[in-house]
Amino acid sequence: MQTKREEINRMVQDVKSLPALPGIVVKLRALAESDAASLQIIARLISSDQILSAKVLKLVNSPFYGFPGRVSTVSNALILLGVNVVKALVLSSSIFDLMEENVVGLWEHSLGAGVAANIITKRLALPDGEEISTAALLHDIGKVIIKIKLKEEAERIRLKVDGGEVSIREAEKEVLDVDHAEIGGWLGKTWCLPEKLIEPIACHHDPVRSVTYADRTAVVHLSDILIKASGFGYSGDDLVPRIQEAAWKKLNLSDHVLREIVDEIEDKLIEVKNFSLEIQSSHEGKV
Amino acid sequence: MQNIPLILAAPGMTLAKAVMRPDSESRMPICGAGTALTELLIERLDQMGIASVLVEGHPVLIEGEKTPEAEIKALDHRFRQVCEDPLMIRLKEIYKDRLIRLSEEWHANEA
Amino acid sequence: MKGKFRIALLSDDRKMSEPLILLLESREYCVVLRTDFSRVLGALYSDPPDMIIIDLGAFTPERLKIVSELKTDSYFAIIPMIGFIRPSIEESVAWEQLPLDDYMVLPVQTPELFSRIALSIQRMERIFDHNPLTKLPGNTSIRRAVEKSMGKPRAVCYVDINLFKPYNDIYGFVRGDEVIRMLARIISNAVKESKEGGFSGHIGGDDFVFIVSGKEAEAVSQLVIDRFSMIVVNLFDKEAQARGYYISKDRQGRRQRIPLLGIAIAIVPTSNTAIQHYGEVAARAAELKKEAKASKASCYVIDCRKA
Ligand SMILES: [Fe+2]
Ligand SMILES: [Fe+2]
Numbered sequence: 001m002q003t004k005r006e007e008i009n010r011m012v013q014d015v016k017s018l019p020a021l022p023g024i025v026v027k028l029r030a031l032a033e034s035d036a037a038s039l040q041i042i043a044r045l046i047s048s049d050q051i052l053s054a055k056v057l058k059l060v061n062s063p064f065y066g067f068p069g070r071v072s073t074v075s076n077a078l079i080l081l082g083v084n085v086v087k088a089l090v091l092s093s094s095i096f097d098l099m100e101e102n103v104v105g106l107w108e109h110s111l112g113a114g115v116a117a118n119i120i121t122k123r124l125a126l127p128d129g130e131e132i133s134t135a136a137l138l139h140d141i142g143k144v145i146i147k148i149k150l151k152e153e154a155e156r157i158r159l160k161v162d163g164g165e166v167s168i169r170e171a172e173k174e175v176l177d178v179d180h181a182e183i184g185g186w187l188g189k190t191w192c193l194p195e196k197l198i199e200p201i202a203c204h205h206d207p208v209r210s211v212t213y214a215d216r217t218a219v220v221h222l223s224d225i226l227i228k229a230s231g232f233g234y235s236g237d238d239l240v241p242r243i244q245e246a247a248w249k250k251l252n253l254s255d256h257v258l259r260e261i262v263d264e265i266e267d268k269l270i271e272v273k274n275f276s277l278e279i280q281s282s283h284e285g286k287v
Numbered sequence: 288m289q290n291i292p293l294i295l296a297a298p299g300m301t302l303a304k305a306v307m308r309p310d311s312e313s314r315m316p317i318c319g320a321g322t323a324l325t326e327l328l329i330e331r332l333d334q335m336g337i338a339s340v341l342v343e344g345h346p347v348l349i350e351g352e353k354t355p356e357a358e359i360k361a362l363d364h365r366f367r368q369v370c371e372d373p374l375m376i377r378l379k380e381i382y383k384d385r386l387i388r389l390s391e392e393w394h395a396n397e398a
Numbered sequence: 399m400k401g402k403f404r405i406a407l408l409s410d411d412r413k414m415s416e417p418l419i420l421l422l423e424s425r426e427y428c429v430v431l432r433t434d435f436s437r438v439l440g441a442l443y444s445d446p447p448d449m450i451i452i453d454l455g456a457f458t459p460e461r462l463k464i465v466s467e468l469k470t471d472s473y474f475a476i477i478p479m480i481g482f483i484r485p486s487i488e489e490s491v492a493w494e495q496l497p498l499d500d501y502m503v504l505p506v507q508t509p510e511l512f513s514r515i516a517l518s519i520q521r522m523e524r525i526f527d528h529n530p531l532t533k534l535p536g537n538t539s540i541r542r543a544v545e546k547s548m549g550k551p552r553a554v555c556y557v558d559i560n561l562f563k564p565y566n567d568i569y570g571f572v573r574g575d576e577v578i579r580m581l582a583r584i585i586s587n588a589v590k591e592s593k594e595g596g597f598s599g600h601i602g603g604d605d606f607v608f609i610v611s612g613k614e615a616e617a618v619s620q621l622v623i624d625r626f627s628m629i630v631v632n633l634f635d636k637e638a639q640a641r642g643y644y645i646s647k648d649r650q651g652r653r654q655r656i657p658l659l660g661i662a663i664a665i666v667p668t669s670n671t672a673i674q675h676y677g678e679v680a681a682r683a684a685e686l687k688k689e690a691k692a693s694k695a696s697c698y699v700i701d702c703r704k705a
């Protein structure tokens with residue numbers, strides 16, 4: 001007998017692509033048509049969407065190009081794949097049929113976490129800020145898999161969360177026997193993403209399990225919590241998770257520094273919110 | 288500090304943050320923080336495709352916008368499962384202080 | 399490991415494609431049908447086939463662009479591509495500008511189709527001197543490209559990696575091959591992004607050549623240097639990344655600090671009429687490279703000698 005976990009793991013290994021937010025694809029299409037679009041502008045726009053970023057990273061890390069598991073930022077992927085390949089790849093993406101509120105909510109949550117990770121790494125002067133932000137952007141990608149590939153279970157999880165004091169992660173474990181973090185890690189393995197992205201994704205709710213890239217995982221863990229504390233976006237429940245003590249010690253933040261980080265994130269989130277509204281309206285404008 | 292759509296911007300308001308040229312790589316500022324808005328400036332921002340600006344204080348009431356008091360309640364609600372954890376209490380205080388600051392700005396304008 | 403031979407069939411004409419797929423499958427080919435031309439490039443990039451058959455229909459710019467785009471990416475240029483065309487159109491096609499490997503007139507005759515497929519694959523293996531590691535054109539193509547640019551306002555740029563041997567000794571040749579592949583992609587993409595475009599080739603080992611317009615040669619060289627240094631850190635361990643060097647032993651067994659990999663580029667403008675043949679370009683480049691290598695950091699050196 002195959003357990004539920006094994007069954008899901010098997011399913012994840014067959015995931016070839018996931019749908020992106022229509023507004024982003026519309027915007028990229030407009031950019032792609034104007035030849036002037038520079039590498040940086042395209043990279044920045046792709047970096048705002050977890051699905052497109054994952055798609056580009058999947059391709060550049062595929063065995064076909066011959067450096068699997070080496071590239072962990074969208075800008076490096078663009079340099080190696082070439083602008084035309086990335087443009088074509090993005091424009092061929094499938095998109096969510098509906099701009100459901102929860103889809104936008106999760107998109108905002110992911111982007112917010114990426115922004116937070118960027119601010120934290122800068123403030124702590126950690127190297128590889130762009131890589132850590134990418135891990136934070138992708139941290140909840142497992143939730144997209146559940147939503148798209150396990151529709152019926154996703155509905156049961158939603159009912160559990162809405163019905164009581166359970167977090168989405170607890171509900172996932174009850175229904176699926178595995179949570180979105182682990183599923184995200186499985187996808188990362190299937191898609192040959194670098195270990196420095198996989199580990200923070202897979203351990204973002206339980207950073208003590210992260211051994212090789214514990215610093216990065218701690219940053220992603222905190223980024224997720226700060227975005228949930230701020231109430232920005234919607235990641236499936238409205239509960240702020242507890243900061244794990246080991247991760248907190250690892251980051252070694254004083255209250256003063258944390259205050260500065262929170263202030264900077266909150267200011268930046270206003271811009272992110274405006275960007276999100278713009279993306280949503282660029283989709284409506286098209287339809 | 289309040290984020291308002293440009294249609295609600297009016298002469299006499301002061302920018303709380305610099306306005307950047309949209310879609311430009313260099314992130315060139317168009318006008319800096321502290322600039323007082325004028326009819327002409329608002330029109331020019333509109334032509335450049337600026338959709339919203341950050342202004343000082345809390346000059347307009349936007350429909351559906353939560354009051355800082357409601358925000359504080361929502362904050363407490365989000366932290367409901369971790370309200371005994373000393374570290375989480377410290378974190379919540381940081382967010383609460385920020386909201387209290389915003390609340391003061393908000394009410395200063397009402398007066 | 400290698401499965402069935404995979405053919406991507408690009409066509410929105412179901413009447414033609416459906417029986418064709420059955421036929422191809424009866425010959426043990428695995429066929430992936432793509433009907434949406436607006437999304438076909440992305441689909442091919444994310445799931446590369448072994449061969450492409452494209453229904454060119456009425457020769458719309460969209461379909462011609464698919465052909466030319468694929469043929470400008472070194473990884474895809476070596477995938478054989480056969481075009482299907484309508485019977486009346488044959489004479490009006492600008493064949494010189496269409497980088498197809500072969501074509502067939504509709505309706506397709508089946509025995510002919512199978513032999514054309516087999517021949518296209520064979521021809522690709524025979525005439526292309528691409529480097530198996532990087533899939534970039536090799537020495538015969540390079541020589542031809544250099545000769546073609548002589549006397550024109552172009553520049554031939556020779557690239558090689560500084561201190562590549564100790565890197566291979568410490569990190570292993572598998573990692574070394576990854577460096578080579580990355581550099582190949584960096585060069586060919588930078589050349590493609592340049593305004594006038596150009597040629598990229600792989601001489602062998604860590605030696606590459608690219609040709610761009612004389613005006614752009616320095617800018618493209620700098621871009622290649624910058625991008626290489628940005629990317630290459632991913633191929634070192636954490637400690638070396640943080641310190642900016644790694645430890646190797648010299649012949650006497652003494653520990654040596656070796657800086658992270660860099661590259662040297664020698665630029666030889668071909669507008670110089672004093673250069674008459676291929677050998678002279680290579681000789682000048684060799685001299686310049688010594689100069690470029692004298693600097694520890696990545697750099698380019700340009701040939702400024704008068705005619
Ligand atoms: Fe999560
Ligand atoms: Fe999250």
